[in-house]
Amino acid sequence: TNxxxxxxxxxxxxxxxLITVQPPQAHHTRKELFEDTSSPLVPLEELRELNFTKQYExxxxxxxxxxxxxxxxTKGAKAVAKVYWGDPREKLCNAVEDLHLDFLVVGSRGLGPIKRVLLGSVSNNVMTNASCxxxxxxxxQSSNSHH
Structure with missing residues (x-):
């Protein structure tokens, strides 16, 4: 993958x-345990397992x-995942603080117009408020776009 x-x-x-923010109304076992604190860091190997999908939906x-x-x-990087519940604008800024992130990458690939507007408000808010x-x-999104 390039x-x-x-x-x-x-x-x-x-x-x-890898940070995922789930809607606050999601109901499943892990949410009950970790809603206030966010999930523990999940190793990449576990992301591949069906168990992860089931536990976190x-x-x-x-x-x-x-x-x-x-x-x-290629870089010997160690990948882990973390799940938050709530408003992504707030939770992504929290994650920057909690995890002492050096930088944050927000993606916006292949989204419909409504999701794109929503994501725009998330990324604008995070760019304004995050401390990194x-x-x-x-x-x-189209054949002539370069990224």
Missing amino acids: CWAVDNLINKGDQII IAGDPEVRDILDTASM PVTVVKGK
Whole structure:
């Protein structure tokens, strides 16, 4: 997978944290345990397992897994995942603080117009309020777009 973020932002031995923000009304076992604190860090190996999908009700995104695989193979980066529940604008800023992130990458690939507007408000809010640099990586929306 050709991924701008991996090529340009990841250094040898970095830790990559894949952050997912779930809606607050989601109901499942892990949410009851971790809603206030967010989930523990989940190793990449567990992301591949059906168990993770069941426990957190998140379908693994194969494209994201490919990117994480590429980063671990080419840069020796260690990938883990973390799940938050609530408003992504607030939770992504919390994650920057909690995890002492050096930078945050927000993706916006292949979304419909409504989701794109929503994501726009999330990325704008995070860019304004996060205490670390934020990169928004646009996905391939049309054949003439370059990223």
